[in-house]
């Protein structure tokens with residue numbers, strides 16, 4: 001698995017750590033939404049929830065996706081087989097992976113069993129950079145089968161899979177951050193990619209607002225399917241899930257047990 005070490009560990013991880021540092025400073029200096037919880041307490045809880053997911057991502061999820069990608073190269077029917085150039089096939093595979101993740105995000109909201117796990121991410125009563133890492137490891141386990149199948153069908157090479165994963169993590173850091181970008185800059189970026197104001201609306205306690213803005217990297221999947229909503233003032237947003245007004249009291253251990261405990 002040298003491809004993971006060379007590209008994810010030596011290049012992707014430092015890039016993601018650098019982006020984290022920049023966004024952490026930016027969201028401290030240019031805050032978008034008012035905080036309702038103590039920032040450092042949340043850093044601690046969200047980091048603890050993130051540790052098992054990180055380990056799973058690096059040592060099980062990524063090796064599995066890379067293995068599937070290395071096997072799919074012989075299939076004549078794979079996506080993009082008709083395209084003449086290798087580069088074009090990989091660009092198509094990259095878009096395809098992002099589109100299937102848009103659909104996977106919707107399934108996480110619509111299927112009760114998946115929502116139990118995705119809920120741990122959504123009940124955070126503030127939305128910032130640390131929320132980007134607050135994913136229950138069970139959500140990642142569930143996604144292995146779905147994302148594995150589409151990685152196999154996409155015709156992506158192991159390198160494309162790694163590049164997509166780095167882009168996925170970078171976009172997740174960016175759109176969860178509580179950074180107030182100049183409105184015009186955000187509107188321009190949002191024509192192509194998911195931005196902090198756009199994703200903030202997805203984390204609203206208002207169900208109609210939660211059921212919008214499911215895209216991960218590219219914003220056009222929401223535009224295409226009519227699930228885009230940009231018409232909410234960030235000052236009016238209440239972040240979290242209405243049924244969990246006391247979610248700020250949960251410890252990391254309680255959050256990790258939550259999907260197994262609930263009804």
Ligand SMILES: [Zn+2]
Pocket residue numbers: 105109118122202
């Ligand atoms: Zn969601």
